Amino acid sequence: MHSIEYDILQYSRQTPSKVAIKSGKNEATYEQLIARIWAAKEKLQQIPGYQVGNTIILAAGKQIEFIYVYFGAHLAGLTVSPIDAETNPTRFEYIAKSINPYCVIGFDKMEIGFQKLSLNEFKFLNEINELSDDVVISFPKINATADILFTTGTTGAPKGVPLTYKNEAAAARNINAYIGNRTDDIELLALPVSHSFGLGRVRCCLANGQTLHLLGSFVNTKRLFRIMEEEHITGFTMVPASWRFLYKMSGDRLGDYKNQLRYIEMGSAYFSPEDKLNLAELLPTTRVTMHY
Secondary structure (H helix, E strand, O other): OOOOOHHHHHHHHHHOOOOEEEEEEEEEHHHHHHHHHHHHHHHOOOOOOOOOOEEEEEEEEHHHHHHHHHHHHHOOOOOEEEEOOOOOHHHHHHHHHHOOEEEEEOOOOOOOOOOOOOOHHHHHHHHHOOOOOOOOOOOOOOOEEEEEEOOOOOOOOOOOEEEEEEHHHHHHHHHHHOOOOOOEEEEEOOOOOOOHHHHHHHHHHHOOOOOOOOOOOOOHHHHHHHHHHHHOEEEEEOOOOHHHHHHHHHHHHHHOOOOOOOOEEEOOOOOOOHHHHHHHHOOOOOOEEEOO
């Protein structure tokens, strides 16, 4: 089994000019994506104290630079703990003490006792468009730890869950197969990438050669529907609370896209029979999957 980083490299060769990811006005083709991931890897290796196997904390937001640094850290052999960029100091301190990162990226306004970099220092990556011909990419061992994700702590202290590259690759393949995702799918992601569901969708889409649009949230429904129409979105993911908000704010508007949306993935919370019925009536031919 290959890592998701390996899959991204393959798509950069098969469909180099295809848009891989969009975030606001920024975007990257698959060729640009792998080049920027590689450049992020090289910058991370220049941080004092760098060693393969080190752990970093990465502020997880919808900036496109987050994607580059996340996968670049993996190519550098680092274990990543992605944390909500708006997390409170108490939670941050607990997680940091648990994993003792050698570097923290993001959290510019927070006073922390660790070496840190601003995510803004990686904006230069957006100017890089291709790999040099002499680059030979090597990938971490498939059973090495890729990430440490922390629970929300609603039932006690946050608990760290280590995931290997094999865990993440297998999950992406299984989910894509179950939903029936295709390489020509264009997905809209309005979930936080600090959450396992949202970050998992990033991995699923890029492992499958799809195009992924990062949207801040479901709050701006006008923007959501505008992007859905202009970019011909074929699928998106949401939690039940997002669906209830969307239905409350826009009524049956989602039904206008019943011939466009191939799939919706729901997750993370209980989805009531009433909500299921409403969604099914609006989107009678859309494949709606649920995991909870």
